[in-house]
Amino acid sequence: DDLIAGLLDAFPAAAALCSPDGALLAVGKAWRSKMGAMSRLPKGGPAMFLAFAAARRDGLGECVLRHAGQDWRLSIQLAGQDRYLLRLLDAEELSPNTPLHRAHTPIELDVFAASAPFGAALIEGPDPFEGVVVEANGALAAIVGADTVIGVTLGTLLTAASVGEVAASLAAGRVGPFEVAPASADERTAHLFLTGGAPRWAAYLLDITEQKAIQIQLAQRNKMEAIGHLAGGVAHDFNNLLSAISLRADDLLLRHPLGDPSYDNLAEIRATVDRAAGVANQLLTYSRKATLRRESLDLGEVLSNLEVLLRRLLREDVRIDLQTGRDLPRIRADKAQIENAVINLVVNAGDAVRASGGLVRVRAARVSAAAAAVGLGYTGPAGSDLALIEVADDGPGIPPHVIGNIFEPFFTTKPQGEGTGLGLATVYGIVKQSDGWIVARSPPGQGAIFRIFLPEHIPPLVIEPPPAPARSRTQARDLSGAGRILFVEDEKVVRVIAARLLRERGYEVIEASDGEEALALAEQHAGTIDLMISDVIMPGMDGPTLLKAARPYLGDAPVMFISGYAEAEFSDLLEGETGVSFLAKPLDLKSLAERVKARIAGA
Numbered sequence: 363d364d365l366i367a368g369l370l371d372a373f374p375a376a377a378a379l380c381s382p383d384g385a386l387l388a389v390g391k392a393w394r395s396k397m398g399a400m401s402r403l404p405k406g407g408p409a410m411f412l413a414f415a416a417a418r419r420d421g422l423g424e425c426v427l428r429h430a431g432q433d434w435r436l437s438i439q440l441a442g443q444d445r446y447l448l449r450l451l452d453a454e455e456l457s458p459n460t461p462l463h464r465a466h467t468p469i470e471l472d473v474f475a476a477s478a479p480f481g482a483a484l485i486e487g488p489d490p491f492e493g494v495v496v497e498a499n500g501a502l503a504a505i506v507g508a509d510t511v512i513g514v515t516l517g518t519l520l521t522a523a524s525v526g527e528v529a530a531s532l533a534a535g536r537v538g539p540f541e542v543a544p545a546s547a548d549e550r551t552a553h554l555f556l557t558g559g560a561p562r563w564a565a566y567l568l569d570i571t572e573q574k575a576i577q578i579q580l581a582q583r584n585k586m587e588a589i590g591h592l593a594g595g596v597a598h599d600f601n602n603l604l605s606a607i608s609l610r611a612d613d614l615l616l617r618h619p620l621g622d623p624s625y626d627n628l629a630e631i632r633a634t635v636d637r638a639a640g641v642a643n644q645l646l647t648y649s650r651k652a653t654l655r656r657e658s659l660d661l662g663e664v665l666s667n668l669e670v671l672l673r674r675l676l677r678e679d680v681r682i683d684l685q686t687g688r689d690l691p692r693i694r695a696d697k698a699q700i701e702n703a704v705i706n707l708v709v710n711a712g713d714a715v716r717a718s719g720g721l722v723r724v725r726a727a728r729v730s731a732a733a734a735a736v737g738l739g740y741t742g743p744a745g746s747d748l749a750l751i752e753v754a755d756d757g758p759g760i761p762p763h764v765i766g767n768i769f770e771p772f773f774t775t776k777p778q779g780e781g782t783g784l785g786l787a788t789v790y791g792i793v794k795q796s797d798g799w800i801v802a803r804s805p806p807g808q809g810a811i812f813r814i815f816l817p818e819h820i821p822p823l824v825i826e827p828p829p830a831p832a833r834s835r836t837q838a839r840d841l842s843g844a845g846r847i848l849f850v851e852d853e854k855v856v857r858v859i860a861a862r863l864l865r866e867r868g869y870e871v872i873e874a875s876d877g878e879e880a881l882a883l884a885e886q887h888a889g890t891i892d893l894m895i896s897d898v899i900m901p902g903m904d905g906p907t908l909l910k911a912a913r914p915y916l917g918d919a920p921v922m923f924i925s926g927y928a929e930a931e932f933s934d935l936l937e938g939e940t941g942v943s944f945l946a947k948p949l950d951l952k953s954l955a956e957r958v959k960a961r962i963a964g965a
């Protein structure tokens with residue numbers, strides 16, 4: 363044993379001899395002076411376990427040994443039966459520029475790293491990107507799209523831009539994960555984790571292409587949602603103002619009929635209000651708050667009926683090819699709105715092929731959600747079959763920097779005066795309101811393709827009630843009547859003018875500016891109110907809540923809601939209520955007066 367101790371003392375490096383369980387059998391002077399007195403190796407965790415395993419297998423293993431707050435590189439060498447020679451190599455002995463001398467064959471990745479679903483690599487060198495990959499698992503090669511990565515530098519496997527960004531982040535002290543793109547497929551994205559330090563690094567690479575795509579989609583959807591809210595709010599306020607203008611214009615037109623010097627101007631104001639109402643309505647459609655009448659529709663029939671109109675909409679040198687497949691699923695949608703959506707897409711396609719005198723293809727087909735998701739860009743829920751409406755053209759296509767914006771209201775690339783930028787926003791709103799999905803694709807050189815996916819509607823079996831006998835249309839232009847009306851509307855501009863016009867036509871009108879006030883008035887006039895007209899959305903108590911609370915005082919008096927929003931928005935709040943009807947804003951005098959008269963007459 364003295365011999366061994368003498369031998370260990372003679373070693374330039376700190377050296378010791380240990381048994382497989384870590385008990386120190388003999389230690390040299392240098393070891394003792396560096397590590398102090400110890401009878402066994404400090405615990406080293408899995409790294410030390412692996413180093414011992416490597417020593418057993420290859421003759422030599424290495425690991426980092428932490429003792430008294432300092433890191434040492436520990437070399438473990440098999441030295442006869444059940445004996446290991448340990449040597450400590452100081453950190454300062456290792457110049458970062460001299461690669462570690464290794465007298466053994468390359469370490470193999472342990473079974474965990476080798477079979478991991480993410481890429482793993484060991485890199486040797488002063489810098490993780492200039493160092494050479496000495497070991498890597500199969501997943502790493504697959505993610506970077508290379509046959510072999512051993513002997514290659516990590517820097518060449520990633521795009522130069524990624525390497526630059528990561529290097530800058532590392533220099534700034536960030537620890538990652540870093541977003542990188544493989545050089546062979548820069549449309550993919552991976553997360554890079556780096557551990558270790560010169561001269562040896564471990565790199566882990568996780569493919570996050572799918573997650574990233576979902577993230578972008580989600581952000582896009584949130585943006586559209588936010589714009590929708592904004593557009594809906596603007597349209598709602600706009601409708602109130604338009605109601606006030608339109609009601610006054612109607613009133614003036616009655617006083618200054620055709621032949622009066624003011625008639626032309628008034629008629630012009632009236633027509634302008636109608637155009638403005640059209641814009642407000644498109645915004646409401648976009649924000650999915652337009653009034654829809656959804657019904658079960660035969661899509662093939664809708665498109666066939668539309669064909670003649672579509673041909674007429676396009677210039678003569680543009681060909682249209684309409685194909686409706688067999689066995690098309692039924693859809694539940696508003697017929698006029700679906701027509702509107704197809705017309706918008708076809709008009710855009712027609713505009714796009716203007717220069718080339720080209721072809722617009724419209725096709726409808728039944729597709730499974732799975733097939734749509736794989737080949738057609740559908741990102742909605744799986745499950746039921748879908749109706750696909752596709753409008754494609756062979757025009758110049760949509761540039762990549764534009765395609766993310768085309769569904770936004772007022773986004774247009776057309777010259778001033780030609781585009782409103784509301785076409786696709788309207789289509790988007792219609793599709794969303796019909797529980798559908800829309801995607802735009804523009805493969806280079808192949809024009810633009812718009813695809814609408816609508817869920818199949820399987821109508822429940824119902825026995826139709828016999829049709830009600832047709833009521834003879836009242837042709838009387840007499841819009842006057844009698845009765846007591848409770849009129850609830852928070853917008854003063856609308857309430858005051860509408861109430862005045864109704865009073866002029868013979869009604870007694872009690873005005874309330876919100877739900878609470880209306881409830882108090884209803885109680886006060888219990889049993890004597892002939893009709894309640896109420897806005898739906900008001901600060902405080904909303905229309906449907908007011909109705910529920912005021913019902914005992916109203917008896918079976920009819921109720922009419924007026925709103926700039928869709929009936930569907932609140933129809934479920936009215937469950938169980940009867941005698942309720944709906945009038946959309948902006949109001950005009952004729953419909954208001956006609957409806958009031960009809961409701962009070964009990965029609």
Ligand code: ADP
Nearest residue numbers: 710711714768774775776781782783785786810
């Ligand atoms: P507008 O047609 O008034 O510009 P849209 O909302 O209908 O408004 O369309 C927005 C933009 O989308 C257009 O200005 C155009 O840039 C682009 N776009 C729509 N359809 C096509 C198409 N078929 N081909 C190329 N670009 C299109």
